[in-house]
Amino acid sequence: MGRWEPNARGRLEQAALELYIERGYEQTTVAEIAKRAGLTERTFFRHYADKREVLFAGAGALQELFVSAVAGAPGSAAPIEAVGAALEAAAVVLQERRDSARRRQTVIAANAELRERELIKLASLSAALADALRQRGVADTAAGLAAEAGIAVFKIAFERWLDETGRRSLAQLIQESLDELRDVTAGRPSAER
Amino acid sequence: MGRWEPNARGRLEQAALELYIERGYEQTTVAEIAKRAGLTERTFFRHYADKREVLFAGAGALQELFVSAVAGAPGSAAPIEAVGAALEAAAVVLQERRDSARRRQTVIAANAELRERELIKLASLSAALADALRQRGVADTAAGLAAEAGIAVFKIAFERWLDETGRRSLAQLIQESLDELRDVTAGRPSAER
Incomplete structure (x- = not known):
């Protein structure tokens, strides 16, 4: 600058x-x-x-990042791998913004209208991810499930990242949560990480 | 009556x-x-x-059904199995109400405020499921992931059920979507069902 x-x-x-x-x-x-x-x-x-826009101005850029990472994933990548690539691309950008992300989360948690707006943002991100997967030829239901799973992982890893003392990067927590979701959906016991 | x-x-x-x-x-x-x-x-x-309440009056009963099914699942059930039991308990109740569920969905899809309210309902259901899992001793992140996965499956199976001509029951579609989510998160190809 x-x-x-x-x-x-x-x-x-x-x-x-x-x-x-x-x-x-x-x-x-x-x-x-x-x-x-x-x-x-x-x-x-x-x-x-x-x-309000101050708190949600980043949503458009995040969505573009998600969509271009899914589109740019190797043709051989499974849907969940393309979603993982999207989440990690976002993690790299967000990693440097932990302090303001924490403050933002505190503000949103305290206000019902903002919590609703955040839910809408996440639902839009999920719909955009699913569309990007369909563009890769992923079947309708699998695209929807992979996108919803990705957003669930993102949300939970993001909360862990803000709660923790910063030991692990957001990208690491996303990878761990993806692994844990795989174990959970398979009905396998999963050690708390 | x-x-x-x-x-x-x-x-x-x-x-x-x-x-x-x-x-x-x-x-x-x-x-x-x-x-x-x-x-x-x-x-x-x-x-x-x-x-608006006419469209959302069922949410409380659905949540109670979810929570009691999770609480009542065998102690040996994995978190995702307890969630599956909750979704199937709901499916049995909803199965007879397909016509009104379809009309309800049409109304909600046409109105932004109602779509937001529906997102809030689903987020509350997810939080209640996660709490019920924690009550069973499931670790925090696994509980959150299993609950989010369950709500994603419920949402997608519910949409398929309303779109289809009624060949498969909601319970069947939930089971199939759970199986498909397991395949998707494992990165396995999953035939469109």
């Missing part, structure tokens, strides 16, 4: 997360976010449609 | 589903539902809090 670029978007996100945690999401105004970031409201609205 | 019991609840549900499909969910009023059912608004509100 050059000197001429004040990273408005990142500063607004950081200010918003701080305020949502300090005062609560509902109580925070766009004016306060802009002020905390040392920017104007006009600048805020150049980057985000509203204060 | 005796002669003295006019089945107000069932009549209201049927009238509501008919009207939601004919006129749209948003456009339908409680007064119209009561009239179509040959009942009063007061009777409507004795059975349902609002017009």
